[in-house]
Every structure is written in C-alpha cells, then in structure tokens.
Amino acid sequence: MDIPKSHPRYESLLKREKIVEALDKGILAKAGLIAHGRGETFDYLIGEKTTDIALESIKAAAALLVLAENPVISVNGNTVALAKEDVVKLAKELNGKIEVNLFYRTREREEKIKKEFEKEIENGEIRLLGVDDANKQIPNLDSLRGKVSEEGIYTADVVLVPLEDGDRTEALIMMGKKVISIDLNPLSRTARKSTITIVDELTRCLPLLIKYVREYKNKSRDELEDIVNNYNNKENLKRMLNYIADRLKSLEID
Numbered sequence: 001m002d003i004p005k006s007h008p009r010y011e012s013l014l015k016r017e018k019i020v021e022a023l024d025k026g027i028l029a030k031a032g033l034i035a036h037g038r039g040e041t042f043d044y045l046i047g048e049k050t051t052d053i054a055l056e057s058i059k060a061a062a063a064l065l066v067l068a069e070n071p072v073i074s075v076n077g078n079t080v081a082l083a084k085e086d087v088v089k090l091a092k093e094l095n096g097k098i099e100v101n102l103f104y105r106t107r108e109r110e111e112k113i114k115k116e117f118e119k120e121i122e123n124g125e126i127r128l129l130g131v132d133d134a135n136k137q138i139p140n141l142d143s144l145r146g147k148v149s150e151e152g153i154y155t156a157d158v159v160l161v162p163l164e165d166g167d168r169t170e171a172l173i174m175m176g177k178k179v180i181s182i183d184l185n186p187l188s189r190t191a192r193k194s195t196i197t198i199v200d201e202l203t204r205c206l207p208l209l210i211k212y213v214r215e216y217k218n219k220s221r222d223e224l225e226d227i228v229n230n231y232n233n234k235e236n237l238k239r240m241l242n243y244i245a246d247r248l249k250s251l252e253i254d
Contacts, residue, residue, distance in 0.1 A: 015203065018081050026112050028077035029104035035078060035163065042184035043201050045244045050208065053239050054200040060231035061160075061180045061196045062212035063224040065094060068158035068178075072097045072129070079162045079202065080113050086206035087162075088120050093213045099130040099152040101168070105144035127151070141171040162202055166190040182206075186240045197233055199240045 019028060050058075065071050071094050073087055080087075091098050100113050110131045120126040129152035136154040138146040145168045148154045159172055162182045166189030169179050173193055181194040182205050191197040198205050216224060 015082060019078065021081070026108060027116065028081055029102075029109070039163070039184040039201070042186075042199075045248070046184070046199065046240075047247060048201070050200050050204050051240070051243060053236060053243060054198055054205070055208070056231065057196055057198040057233075057236055058200070058205060058208050059212055060228055061198060062209055062216050063219075063227040064158055064178060064180060064196060065160065065209075065213055066216045066219075067221065067224050067228065068094075068156075070097075070156050071095060071158040071160065072099050072152045072156040073160045074099050074101045074153060074162070074165075075113070076100075076102055076163060076165075077109065077113070080116055083162070083202050083206050084116055086203070086210065088117070088126060090160075090206060090210050090213065092125055093210060093217070096126050097152055097156075098126060098128050099149055100128065101130055101145055101148065101153065103143060103145050103165075105147070129153075138168065138171045138175065140174055141168060143167060146171070161190070161194070162206075166193065169193045186237050186244075191237060195233065196231065197237060199237070 023030065073091055073094075075087055075098055087098060098117065100110055102109060114121075114128060114131045117126065117128050121128050129149035130147075133149045133151065134147040136148050136150045138148055138154070145165070153159055153172070156177060158178045158180065160180045160182075161169055165181070169181060169190045170193045172179050173195070178195040179193070180196045180198070181190045182198045182200065182202055183191045183194075184199060184201060185191060186197070186199045191199065198209075216227075
C-alpha cells in the first residue's frame with residue numbers, strides 16, 4: 001500500500017503495514033495483530049509521544065543494561081516486524097545477544113525470523129539465540145516461551161522484553177533476573193512485574209535507549225548504580241496513570 005506522507009496517520013499506518021507484511025511472511029502470529037492494535041490504543045491515550053516519565057525509565061534501563069554482565073534482548077514477531085534494525089543496533093552496543101522467544105512457537109516461524117537477521121549473524125557481531133539452542137526450561141512457565149537458550153535468557157542477569165509478555169516476565173523475576181519491558185499498557189502484568197517498565201511505543205523508544213546506552217558507557221559504575229537505585233518502577237507507573245487521567249480530563253470534544 002502506497003501511503004502518502006501527508007496523511008495525518010502516516011507513521012501509524014506505516015507500522016500497520018509492516019505488521020501485516022510480517023504476517024504474510026509468516027514471521028508474525030495472527031494474535032500479534034491484536035497485540036499491536038491494543039498497543040495503539042494506549043499510544044493514543046499518552047498522546048503518541050515519548051513523555052518525560054517514559055524518558056526517566058529509558059535512562060534507568062540504559063544504565064541497567066550497561067551495568068549488566070550478560071544482557072539479552074528477547075524478540076518476538078512484532079518486535080522483528082517493527083524494529084529489527086534498532087534491535088541489532090542496541091545489541092551491537094551491548095554484548096551482541098538477541099534471543100528469539102515465541103508464544104506461538106513453530107519451527108517455521110523461528111527459521112523465518114532467523115533469516116531476517118542473517119546478514120548481522122554472518123559478520124559475527126550478533127549471536128541469534130533461541131532457535132537451534134532452546135534447550136533450557138524457565139521454571140514455573142509451562143508455555144512454549146519457557147524454552148530458552150542457556151547462553152541467552154537462561155543465564156542472563158538482565159533481559160530486555162519489548163512488548164507485552166506478562167507470564168514470562170513474572171517467571172524471570174522469580175528466577176532472580178532483572179527485566180526491562182517496553183509496554184504501552186501501564187496496567188499490564190508485564191508493566192507491574194518488571195524491574196523497569198518503559199511506557200512508550202517501541203520504535204520511538206529504542207533509538208533513545210540506544211542513545212543513552214552509548215552515552216552511559218562513558219559513565220562510572222557508581223554513577224550508573226545511582227541512576228538505577230534512584231528509579232522506582234511503581235512510582236513511575238503511578239505517574240504515568242495520573243498523566244493519562246489528567247490528559248483525558250483536559251481534552252475537549254468539539
């Protein structure tokens with residue numbers, strides 16, 4: 001579909017087309033369409049912009065990722081469809097680990113996602129895990145998302161989980177890991193259970209996260225620990241909910 005850039009919903013429609021294209025390619029499960037639509041709803045509520053509240057979470061997340069000994073970026077079909085390039089850029093700034101983890105897991109989908117990352121895998125900068133080496137099981141998680149790589153999520157100290165993933169987030173926290181989520185729904189179990197929740201749209205958030213990771217690599221460990229320790233996820237979520245409520249109250253319908 002040829003979407004004119006003058007269209008007031010250009011960016012939103014472009015993302016929808018990417019999601020549909022990923023479905024047609026077999027990268028995305030049908031349920032991913034529903035998840036994307038739900039996210040768009042909450043993006044409307046926050047005004048389709050990165051708030052100062054979300055920016056605080058992004059900075060805390062960047063600090064935690066730089067401090068991590070074995071950070072892993074978990075990806076599903078929606079993440080690959082919308083932000084594959086930025087996921088790769090972020091992984092290159094860290095330790096190069098990306099792990100495919102799917103709720104609707106099939107070998108065919110895994111292989112197609114692996115193919116999407118092939119160029120980056122070939123030059124050795126990126127290790128794509130979770131396709132051929134998902135030989136470990138996350139305790140207390142019975143879904144197929146419980147199958148993970150020992151080199152990746154299973155032994156990670158920090159896991160970045162773009163988009164909603166409540167059951168696995170809770171199980172990872174129970175394992176003693178720190179979880180950074182990117183979730184437009186501040187009421188979701190993912191948002192409430194995560195160590196750091198970034199309530200922002202994925203393609204707006206990731207470039208900022210990359211920016212601060214690059215910047216924070218020049219900071220001392222003490223400075224980074226101060227950023228993380230001064231962050232309170234529950235308070236941040238409360239502020240975001242108040243922000244949404246105040247914004248809705250202020251809107252006028254002509």
